[in-house]
Amino acid sequence: MTIKTDRRSFIKVSTAAGGGLMLGFTWVACKPEAEHAIALAMPEEWYDVNAFLKIGDTGLVSIMSPNPEIGQNVKTSMPMIVAEELGVDWKDVIVEQAALSKDFDRQVAGGSQSIRKSWDSLRNAGATAREMLISAAAEKMEVDARECTVDKGIISHSSGKSVSFGEVASMASKQEVPTQVSFKDPSAYKIIGTDRRNVDGKNIVQGKPLFGIDTRKEGMMYASVLRPPSFGQTLETFDDSAAKNVKGVTEVIRFGDKIAVLGNSNWAAIKGKKSLKAIWKKGESLENSADHDAAMKQILKNAKGESLRKDGDVAKAFKEADSILDRTYEAPFLPHNCMEPMNFMASVEGEKCYAEGPIQTPEWTQNRIATATGLKPENVEIKLTRMGGGFGRRLYGDFAEEVAQISQKAGVPVQLLFTREDDMTAGTYRPASKYRIQAAVKDGKLTAYKLTEAAMNSNMYGLIAHFFPAGCVDNYEVVAGKVESNITTGAWRAPYTNFLGFAEQSFFDELAAEMKIDPVQLRLDLLENVKGTTDENIEYSGERMQGVIKLAAEKAGWGKAKDGVYQGFSAYYSHNTHVAEVAEVVLEDNKPVVKKVYCAVDCGIVINPLAAKNQIEGGIIDGIGHAMFGDLTFEKGSPSASNFDRYRLIRNIEAPDVEVHFVENVLSPTGLGEPSLPPAGGAVANAIAAATGDRFYKQPFIQYKDVIG
Amino acid sequence: MASYELNVNGKNYTVDVDADMPILWVLRDTLGLVGTKYGCGISQCGACTIHLDGTAARSCGIPVSKIEGKKITTIEGLSKDGSHPVQQAWIEHDVPQCGYCQAGQIMTASAFLKDNKSPSDEDIQQAMSGNLCRCGTYLRIRKAVKTASKNS
Structure with a gap:
């Protein structure tokens, strides 16, 4: 040879x-x-x-x-x-x-x-x-x-x-x-x-150094950055004399509208930052959530926006309908709250930059650093550390860009750490959004379905418009409108669908009641219509969707719940994976408590079942947690919470049991980090509706105090 | 600055730091013990949990000046080689996803099990509810604590 x-x-x-x-x-x-x-x-x-x-x-x-x-x-x-x-x-x-x-x-x-x-x-x-x-x-x-x-x-x-x-x-x-x-x-x-x-x-x-925050480099200084307190504000002037007197503070550097304090420990940098006296220019546009809400409602009312998909004659079907169901669902902004706050280390020396830290998009970040520092991208080296969560926040390398600029000005290696307050107030939030869903029913059949989105900046993209029930209803339309905002928004775990999944799956529950049909059967019947579709935009499978729906219903004993146990159904396709969930709620002191969630997943070949189940469990608990508690609003450009004393995340005692089942097949594998999240809120809301008769149209659910206490 | 005598994981250290510097930053930035994590700085999330004389405490909220004379145990000192029953149970149940909060979870669990040798499921959920996990590994944390309670 x-x-x-x-x-x-x-x-x-x-x-x-x-x-x-x-x-x-x-x-x-x-x-x-x-x-x-x-x-x-x-x-x-x-x-x-x-x-x-x-x-x-x-x-x-x-x-x-x-x-x-x-x-x-x-x-x-x-x-x-x-x-x-x-x-x-x-x-x-x-x-x-x-x-x-x-x-x-x-x-x-x-x-x-x-x-x-x-x-x-x-x-x-x-x-x-x-x-x-x-x-x-x-x-x-x-x-x-x-x-x-x-x-x-x-x-x-x-x-x-x-x-x-x-x-x-x-x-x-x-x-x-x-x-x-x-x-x-x-x-x-x-x-x-x-x-x-x-x-x-x-x-x-064993607590070994694995994460970005654990990165150390010889001669490295720690940095903390003061940013404008509100979106829409800029820096006029500042006094750093007190900051410079803080023990361990070595340097104060202004860059743009931000001020970095460098020190020989994180504490020195944080304390130094607190000692800065900054004067901010009154912004021209300090936004309020109340105004956002009004603008989004206007979009829904007029169905104004980009048409993302249109099948048949929706207007005609609504005109001829026996009955129409028309519901609106509303969600706030959400911060990501990765347990490891944003951080990155950079060392700019002459024409080269060495950067190390937690980032979901190293290549994009390499380019961002190059642009911000004037270096060539090939001279920016990026080493990846383990990430203490990402959930979309670490797609955006703003913190890496910042620390490279700071290191370039300071001439030493620098690690930038966001305090929790920085992390929650300088976010790229899940955009606040609203959906209006309308359905026309005639002769006991769903004849038209119309989805209108209103979102801050933007949310839905074209692909989502082709998700279920696209292809299942002859007359179908999706319109997406947006309200421009200076509040930075971006991807958040299961972007586009993390709230849409709740809205649609809640709607289908009410639609089934309206049509006097079992909600599982309604979905199975509709999915018959998409089988054999030649529509290239439709990537979900009618067969695979029916497969997870049947599996979840079977494992949960759908319709056969014990006395005092109320079930809610939800099924959603996203990120190329098909998922169905059944939530079970009981009443304790007349208040609904989520006890268990059954989940069926079709992700093709399961590479590592032990870890795959972990992803599904986590996605469901995360989804329920944010549906129940997640809330961030803005007043005069400033967010309503900056730390976990005023921002509630789900805690251990609030997490229901989760039972996971995978469809067994040998199809190519698909991902699991996100797909179990979008259906979770809907399954819970539907179970609570079954238990109490109360429908939730807004997240977080805790605002329905009279229902859930 | 002042000088403080600290006992961390059985070793004595002298550190020259500000009196108000939280022990979290002394551990991480002065002593280089980075296993203890920063999460919120206001004792709400539990990522920074350590043991003070065997009791779970939030290191982000305790200034170094208030800690002299107490024995500090961090995740690095819980065992030499990851053999503590709680660490072993965490591995057995493959608890971590991102893993960032887990050192704090383990320190809370190990202190809790010292006081409650055979906890009920509800005891475990109560005890572990001070530690946040955004990945949502709570179910495995419960199972691991239960397993550790049987193996302790």
């Missing part, structure tokens, strides 16, 4: 297969991070087979986790996919977090897309390496490669001969990269589909 080291051939292969470039890759020192006991000794030599993996001379395999780890557990699940195709025992794998690198495609944590979009490139990396190991082993054993098999890091020939990965690692790294590889049949999976614990679990429970 010809031994080639032409790596460009691999580039062609993996590009064709949808990812995994490996141009100019160099391995950094490998740190063992696996939670399990490593069975094999640490190698003396590592051989890089491709950008995703290297194999040591002892047979230990190190796999790169390319995407940012935000708590969605990709640092375990993505390497599991590579390991599966490679044919290594999971206990012989260690995992390393990749930095931002051109070797990898889409290094983003967002939209629940990490697994779905990397499924092919991860399998390709493992399968390609497996074939190269087989080639090397066949050469070493002087046998036909086609008669070799791989299992648990051993390449075996049909004659009984075998060699280990470690023995042929060096040779394998020099093999010609195969132009075509085949992937394992799911029935042969040994790692995918099995429970594997978080590779960082042991480090997390």
Whole structure:
């Protein structure tokens, strides 16, 4: 066999297969991070087979986790996919977090897309390496490669001969990269589909430095930044004499309308910031939530906005209807409240910047830093740390941009930490929004459905308009209008649908009552209409949606609840995953209490069931928590809360039990970080309506004090 | 600045810091023990939970000047190698998602189990309700505390 080291051939292969470039890759020192006991000794030599993996001379395999780890557990699940195709025992794998690198495609944590979009490139990396190991082993054993098999890091020939990965690692790294590889049949999976614990679990429970806030660099100063107290205000002047007298404060730097205080500890920087005396210019536009509400209601009233989808003749159907259901749902702004407040470390030296911290979008952030500092993007190096939550907030690298500017001016490495107050008041909030949903019923059938959105800045994008019940109703229309605001808004866990899911699923419950049909049956009947659709915009599946609805109903014993237990149903497709939920409520002292949520999920192949269930449980609890308590309003541009004394998050004792069931199939996997959240609020609201007769049209639910106490 | 004698995880330290500096920042920025996390700074979230003479306390709200003479235990000192029953239970139930709040959760749970050897489910939920988790890992936290109570 010809031994080639032409790596460009691999580039062609993996590009064709949808990812995994490996141009100019160099391995950094490998740190063992696996939670399990490593069975094999640490190698003396590592051989890089491709950008995703290297194999040591002892047979230990190190796999790169390319995407940012935000708590969605990709640092375990993505390497599991590579390991599966490679044919290594999971206990012989260690995992390393990749930095931002051109070797990898889409290094983003967002939209629940990490697994779905990397499924092919991860399998390709493992399968390609497996074939190269087989080639090397066949050469070493002087046998036909086609008669070799791989299992648990051993390449075996049909004659009984075998060699280990470690023995042929060096040779394998020099093999010609195969132009075509085949992937394992799911029935042969040994790692995918099995429970594997978080590779960082042991480090997390010991408090090891993993997070952005734990980053340290020699000569690094800590910074705290004072920003305008209200959206719409700017800085006129400031007096920093008191701040400079605070022990440990080293420097005060103005940049734009912000003032950074640098110190030798976070405390010095925070205390220094509190000692600043700033005079703010009275803003021209200090906004109030009451005005936002009025403007959004006007949009709903006039159905003014962009038409995102229109089927049939909606107006005619409403004119001819026997009955019309018309409801409006309202939601406030929400801050993200990641438990780890925003932070980043940057060290700008001359033409170069080294930046390290928690970020969902390293590539975008690289460009943001470059633009803010005038450096070339290729001179901005970004290393990724574990993130103490993201939920969309860490898509926006404003804090990384800020700290790079501060470091550039200060000439030292700087770590910027938002206090909780900074984090909650300088947010990129989930936009406040309202939905009006109208349905026309004639001869016992749903004949028209119209959804109108009004949102601050913007919320819905085109794809959402093609979600259920699009394709199920002949006359269907979605219109989205917006109110421009200077309050920064952005993606928040399950963006666009985190509130829409509640609104629509609450509406369907009332619609079923109006049509005198069981709410589960109403959905199943409607979904019949979308089966076999040729509409390319419709990406949800009628069959898969019916599958989760039936599974959730079966597991929860829908319609057969014990006396005193009230059930609410909800089903929603988002982020390419189909989910159905049944919430159970009981009355305690005549007040509804959510006791349990049953959840059925179709995400295709479940990579790691243990972690997958964690995501579903968390999404449901997070969804219920924000539906119940999440609330942020603005008065004169200033948010109503700045810390957890006035902003309520769900607590342990308020969390219901969750029972998760996955639909078993071998379809390509989809993501789980978000899809269980949108249906949760609706399931709870419908169960509360069943228990009390009271319908909730606004979030948070705690404003319905007479119902829930 | 003043000088303070501290006992952290069985070791004695002398630190020269402001009297009002919360012990959280002394641990993180002066002593380099970053396992204890900053979450809110107003004792509302529990991310900064440590043990003072074995009792759970919020390190973000306690100035260094009020802590002399007390034994401080942080997550780094709970066990040498992650072998404390609470840490083991956390691994067994694969509790963490992002993991940021978990050191505080573990410190709260380990102090609680010292006082209540066989807690009821409701005791556990009550005891753990002072610690926020935005990822929503509360159910696994309950299970892990229950398991730890049996293995302690």
